Amino acid sequence: GQVSCPNQVTTEIRRHGDGGGVAAFGAACASCPLREQCTTARNGREIKIGPHEEHLARGRANSTDPGWPARYRATRPKVERKISHLMRRRHGGRRARVRGVTKIDAGFSLLAAAVNLARLAILGIVSTPSGAWATAAP
Template identity: 60%
Template sequence: MRSRYRRRRGSGRHITISRWETHLATARNRQRDPAWKTDYQATRPKVERKIAHLMRRRHGGRRARMRGLLRVAADFTLLAAATNLARLATLGLTHQPRGWALT
């Protein structure tokens, strides 16, 4: 009975390695650097906070107000642009003779 379930030689498991594996390994090595971790921790919470603000009920990011992928994408792009402009106004964006600048 056991001989019925034996595998043939060479019919073991196969591992598929992505073509991006070298890039992923390089990124993982870079992430071990303490300087990278410090910079990441300083930046990441701000980004996550802004995404959370978009998703709040007040801004309507959780539910689509339109139907269709193109309309939903356009609506969310408009929402993100409005959020970015509001953030720039809060940071003090002003028009200077050479263009826009944060003051």
């Protein structure tokens, strides 16, 4: 609920309805010796906090784990490659065949679902009668 500036002045975060907020240092910046290093704003430093700041902070903390770079490198290329396939291959991800954001979103979601189902078929994964997923028996 608070933030501090480089000169160790602390101020409250005024929350918005969406979960974000703003912390303004205003008058504290007027006589601050570090003002030149901190801000060029006429009314003093203002820090905006997004609604997802908590999740971002948790992600930053997780990325300091020594094993994180290896896990990230193991996953990221696969995800990036699949997005590239959707965009550049014959799936037609770069061209919209309809007009309007809602229809384009629905079309791209359908494209992604089709690619995922094709991938499940290649991997031999099937749905069981109980609704779970399992590897097809050889």
